[in-house]
Amino acid sequence: MARTPRDVTDAELEVLRALWDLPEATIRALADRVYPNGGASEYATVQKLLERLEDKGHVAHRSEGRQNVYTARLGREDLVALRLRETADSLCGGSFTPLLTHLVSGARLSARELRDLRRLVDSLGERR
């Protein structure tokens, strides 16, 4: 059994979150946000996490003047999609329907959520 590394780890997610709030951010800005009043080592930690995120293709950077500006290539929705596909693949033979039926029947949706959902389904049905 080979061990599969996680798509995004806990600490990496923290940085990603910061990047989602600050769409164009320097390492310092992210470090300040993730580790308020953190020192040089925390800065370096964020730096390393960004490097690993970049290796995975989840963030990109361009160098602007002297410093690097990072942007997220992986949005929150993308990560949601990724996670959903992972569970569908590993647990439902790749099909999304089990997830759907679980969510619809199991999760207790508010009346509002239910109405929105119905509207969404209806709009989808009509479109073809």
Next chain:
Amino acid sequence: MARTPRDVTDAELEVLRALWDLPEATIRALADRVYPNGGASEYATVQKLLERLEDKGHVAHRSEGRQNVYTARLGREDLVALRLRETADSLCGGSFTPLLTHLVSGARLSARELRDLRRLVDSLGERR
């Protein structure tokens, strides 16, 4: 950042899968299924994986005669639910709706799946 162990790891899932197919199984039966023609060490591996799964509360065993019979306490659907909740919590502030809208709009559902889904939603709506 504390590192959170995975709910079910890759190798553990393999054993769980076997347990889902063989609802009451001895270690040997599981080992034979997970590692066809595996020897003593593979047997011990399955044993250890079961032990860890039991620590997490995902399987239980009773001793039947000389040997232990294992059963899954965590079903496939439970694990699906767990995974869904995890992603909802870590990415959607605990709400399921983003998952739903993503699945409904993003995943390309077949006409049949769509019809089933609509029926499901409708039945839910009428019930209150």
Next chain:
DNA sequence: CGTCTTCTCAGACGTTACGTCTGAGAATCT
């Protein structure tokens, strides 16, 4: 100019998870 700060880049370190395996002892079979 020289020093001080702030950045980047490269790599190391310690802990834990995870998959695997070994060994000892008890029970059962033949």
Next chain:
DNA sequence: AGATTCTCAGACGTAACGTCTGAGAAGACG
């Protein structure tokens, strides 16, 4: 009795992960 098969407890190596250190380049500013 001896071989087999089980259980239980623990060890081992590798990789992941979070963190940190050090060296060097580039501005800032007296």
